[in-house]
Structures are given as structure tokens and as C-alpha cells.
Amino acid sequence: MDILIIGGSRYFGKRLVRRLLDSGHAVTVLNRGSATPPEGTTHLVADRNDEAALEKALGDRTFDVVVDQFCYTPRQAAVARRVFGARAGRYVMTSTVEVYGDGDFRAPVREEAVDPRTVAVDLELPWEDPDFLDEHYGEGKRQAEAVFAADPPFPYASVRVAHVLGGDDDFTGRLDHYVRRVRAGEPIAVPAVNHPATYVYVEEIAAFLAWAAEAEFTGPVNAHSDGTLTTADLCAEIERQVGGRTVFREVTDGPASPLSFARSYAMDNSRARALGFPFGHVSRWLARAVAETAGAR
Incomplete structure (x- = not known):
């Protein structure tokens, strides 16, 4: 498969890239040029917030799967929807446990606790302000999921990642x-x-994301070790x-x-298990x- 990774040059992103390459996939990495992706990839340089620059960098390329490691706001998600609507056969967004907000997870929380199709989106909030984004990290991810989930132009999944160690x-x-x-x-x-x-080991989340890129499920899924x-x-x-x-x-x-x-x-990973991933x-x-x-x- 031809797979595009947005981000993918740091931490578990680079491990994901290596796993995909080792599995025989053609991997393209898109970032702002501040980090060099692993050897064996095609490297595209663009600021994902700049829609025109993103379009130019991509040209007429299409991808079987896009794995978005760097989507933090609904504005970024809205740009990605427009740019990749006709370029992606499948879209996987790396999300977070933080989408569940400040609730007390007295029982491990399942995906349906936050249905992105019911989340209100506010594109006018100051998402470009680093301090605002830092304080609203979970909300930014939650609204980004909502932008993708509303009548998606491609099969779409969001991976809600536990804290990585x-x-x-x-x-x-x-x-x-x-x-x-x-x-x-x-x-x-x-x-x-x-x-x-709940937590997940760095190599295990890379393995899960590589598996998710090759899978066909849609919607949110919790990702963490038992x-x-x-x-x-x-x-x-x-x-x-x-x-x-x-x-x-x-x-x-x-x-x-x-x-x-x-x-x-604590999250509940039973959906991932039912789909076939053995944490x-x-x-x-x-x-x-x-x-x-x-x-x-």
C-alpha cells in the first residue's frame, strides 16, 4: 500500500514508519522539514496549517491510507478533510485518552462515552494560540475527531492513545x-x-497504529495495554x-x-481486542x- 504519515519523525511515529516499511509498504512522510524521517521514505515538506502549501506539496499524489499523527485542532482537521477528500482511501487520526475530558473513570471508559458525531465544533476559538491549545488539548482532539466523523469523505478511524511509556x-x-x-x-x-x-508501551502503540493502517474498521478505538x-x-x-x-x-x-x-x-480496550489486536x-x-x-x- 501507499501510506502517508503526517508527522512520523519522532518517538512512536518513527517506529510506526519503520514497521510499515518492514511490511513492504511505500511510505511517504509529510512534515515541516524540522526533522528527517527514516531512510526509505519519501519526504514531503509543508506546513499542514497552510492549505495552499499542502496542496502544492502533495501535487497529484493519492494514498491508500493517511495516518495523521499531528492533528490537534478542528481547523487542522477541516483542512485535511478538504485536501485529502479525494486523495485518501482511508484516514486514521491519532487521538488521545484526553478526549474523555475530566470525568472520573470509575469503570474503564468505552468509546461510546464520547461520540464525535455529537461533539460541537467551534472553529473560531484561538486554536493557533499555543497557550490556549495546551490548556485545551483534549478539547482540540475531541473537536478534530468531530470534524472528520461528520459525513466523512473517506473511511475514517480515530485511535485514542493512552499515556505512552x-x-x-x-x-x-x-x-x-x-x-x-x-x-x-x-x-x-x-x-x-x-x-x-492505563498505559501503552511505545513499541506496542507503533504496532497498533501499523495494524490500524492495514485494517478496515472505522470510528474511535481505545489503544492501551492491559x-x-x-x-x-x-x-x-x-x-x-x-x-x-x-x-x-x-x-x-x-x-x-x-x-x-x-x-x-482507565480506558477499556475490548473493542480493539474484538477487532483482532492482542494487547x-x-x-x-x-x-x-x-x-x-x-x-x-
């Missing part, structure tokens, strides 16, 4: 936050009641590998550490994820 190139710094503090015995700010969350982890689980594994000491400091007002949650934060359990990869992060620092 692992890799020596994890640029988020979230797991490293704990590695540094446990090593130094420094206090770690956590909520008084610190709830578990099982849950708490901050205490993460820190216990860090202590086991690097020594140090975990010191939790409860906070009731002010920010907690990343990946520490004052509410339950593994977090216990199978947690030690590896910690080793990769700790070893890179």
Missing part, C-alpha cells in the same frame, strides 16, 4: 521526572488519593533498577507530578520502559 527518546520527560527524583530521594508531588491509569499502573508502581520499578528512595508529598492545592491522577483514568499486559514491558528511560539519562 518507554524508549530512550521519550521527549515528554514524564517518566524521567520520577527517575530523577527517586535517584535523588527528592519529594514527588502526588494527590492525596492517587488513582491508577492492566493499570499507579505512580507507586512506576516508582517501585525505578527503585528496583536504579536505587534511590521514593518520597511522596501529598498535595491538595497545586499541580501534582505528571502521570499522577486525582481521578480514575499485552503492562507487567510485560514496565521494566523495559524504565530501563530505557533511566539508561538514557
